[in-house]
Every structure is written in C-alpha cells, then in structure tokens.
C-alpha cells in the first residue's frame with residue numbers, strides 16, 4: 001500500500017478585478033451590503049476571448065508542477081473538477097491534457113461543484129493508494145461569471161461567484177510519510193434545486209431555444225438562505241468526521257481551509273471549533289467564491305504566504321450544490 005501526498009500547489013485568477021462598486025452599477029446592490037453579508041471586497045471575472053477554463057488551469061498546473069519539482073511527462077492521470085467546462089462535452093480534463101502535452105494519459109472530470117476539488121482529491125487518493133498511479137494532477141477550475149444573472153433578480157448570487165483555477169500534484173509516498181490521512185464524501189440530491197443551473201439540460205426536445213434563453217433558465221439559481229443553513233451544519237459534521245476518524249482533537253488542527261462561500265460561514269465554523277485566526281485561512285475578501293477552484297487557490301495562496309509548513313495538520317472542507325459536502329485531513 002502507498003499513501004498520497006500533495007507535492008505542490010498552484011493557482012491562477014483572471015486579470016480583471018471586479019469591485020463591489022462596479023457591481024452596484026449593474027444591479028441594485030452596494031459595497032456596504034456585500035461586505036457586511038458576504039465579506040467580499042472584490043473578485044476576478046474572466047475576459048471573453050482571453051481567459052478559458054483550460055488556459056487558466058494550464059497556468060495553475062504549471063505552477064504546481066514547478067513547485068512540486070515534477071515534470072509534466074511524469075504525471076500518470078488527471079482529475080479535473082469543474083461545473084463550467086469550456087465545451088458542453090466532453091469534459092475539461094482532456095483539454096488540459098492536450099494543452100500540457102501529456103500524451104495519452106487518462107483524464108477524468110468531476111462535476112461536484114463547490115465540493116468538486118475534494119471529491120477529485122479523494123478519487124486521486126484512491127488511485128494512488130491502490131498503486132495504480134504514482135503522480136496525479138488534481139485541478140479545480142471555473143468560469144462562473146458567465147452563468148450569473150447580473151440583474152437585480154440574480155444579485156444574491158452575482159455578488160459572490162467568481163472565476164479562477166487551482167491545481168495540486170499528488171504523489172505516492174510510503175505509508176509512514178506525511179500525506180492524506182482520510183477523505184469524507186457526502187451528498188443529498190433532495191436539495192438539488194436549491195442551487196443549480198437548469199439549462200442547457202438534455203431532457204428536452206431542443207436544448208437551446210429563444211424561449212429558454214428568455215426564461216433565464218441558463219442562469220445559476222441559488223436559494224442563498226437555505227444553502228447557508230445547511231452549509232453551517234454539514235461543515236461542522238464533516239470536519240468532526242475527519243477528526244474522529246483519525247482520533248485528533250479540533251485543537252490539533254494547524255490550518256483549516258474551507259470552501260469560501262461566505263465569510264460569515266467561515267467565521268461561524270472558526271468559532272464553533274474555537275480556532276484562533278492564525279489557524280484559519282480565508283481569501284474570499286478578494287477572490288470571491290470560485291466553486292471547485294476555491295480550495296486549491298486557497299491552498300496555493302496559504303502555502304505562498306508561509307501559512308503551511310511541512311508536518312502541519314491541515315483540514316479541508318467544502319459544501320455546495322447537490323447538495324454535496326466533503327472533507328480531507330492531511331499532514332503536509
């Protein structure tokens with residue numbers, strides 16, 4: 001048996017920064033409301049014709065490869081988490097594989113929204129533990145801003161979602177080495193319509209029509225309040241599950257990196273776990289909520305800022321559309 005360890009992390013966000021004041025010109029909102037209710041001051045949105053999910057994820061992957069000291073040709077497999085692939089089909093993993101010149105290695109897409117990166121990490125971890133692959137590129141990348149209804153009607157979602165890409169290189173190590181201790185995955189499809197993008201769905205005669213476009217069913221729809229209430233409960237459960245499985249106490253966590261959906265959610269979890277500020281990493285203030293890209297971007301930034309050191313106990317947790325939620329506990 002082997003264990004998997006994160007060897008390097010990288011990220012990329014589009015150059016265009018969108019401030020709350022800019023959003024106030026598009027919809028009935030304000031800098032004060034957004035900061036008070038979400039903690040977000042600015043976010044990055046893609047520029048059409050410049051940024052793609054593929055080229056952003058390529059940049060993030062190259063950074064992760066360099067930091068890991070791993071060459072592209074050493075990668076055995078790609079797991080790509082996104083709900084916003086460049087094409088409706090196939091997925092984004094194959095596009096990245098081609099761009100990085102990774103021959104004919106397998107490329108798998110994971111569509112689990114905000115929990116996508118942790119689902120992808122868990123899949124990659126299993127492949128490494130069984131000995132099937134030695135080095136896997138795990139990516140989370142999204143362009144969410146093109147799915148947003150930037151009118152008053154869509155304002156509660158439009159102010160939080162953003163674009164970007166993050167990547168991690170997972171490598172096989174001996175079981176006595178630091179690495180991923182456990183991953184925990186959950187879902188509850190009953191709540192799918194509380195946060196979803198209905199179209200272009202396949203179960204209709206014509207996937208795209210003027211009528212459908214005008215109905216607004218291509219926009220991301222979120223019942224923010226409902227999602228918030230479930231998120232705070234599930235985050236706590238899945239973090240506790242990871243701690244219990246490995247017989248750790250919450251006080252032993254060196255750094256908690258949660259999916260960045262709303263600063264109030266992160267602060268609630270921090271308070272429940274009684275963790276000091278230095279043990280919690282938040283970047284929602286200037287990155288917004290980048291769905292599957294959030295956790296790898298946050299990990300990459302935390303590492304850059306010297307907030308993650310070898311041997312640290314890191315707890316990752318996410319909650320989002322599906323509903324799906326997940327956690328991972330690892331020794332860096």
Ligand code: UT7
Pocket residue numbers: 028029030033034037038114155156157159160223224225226227228231260261262265289291319320321
């Ligand atoms: O990443 C995937 C998982 N997603 C999440 O975890 C998101 C969880 N939900 C949230 O973060 C919050 O629910 C939101 C940020 C989306 C909304 O904040 P909220 O504090 O739950 O606001 P609300 O939906 O309860 O709305 C409160 C009021 C309403 O007005 P009335 O009915 O009280 O007059 C809304 O119309 O705030 C209004 N409102 C806004 N006002 C200014 C909603 N969005 C905005 C806005 N600007 N952008």
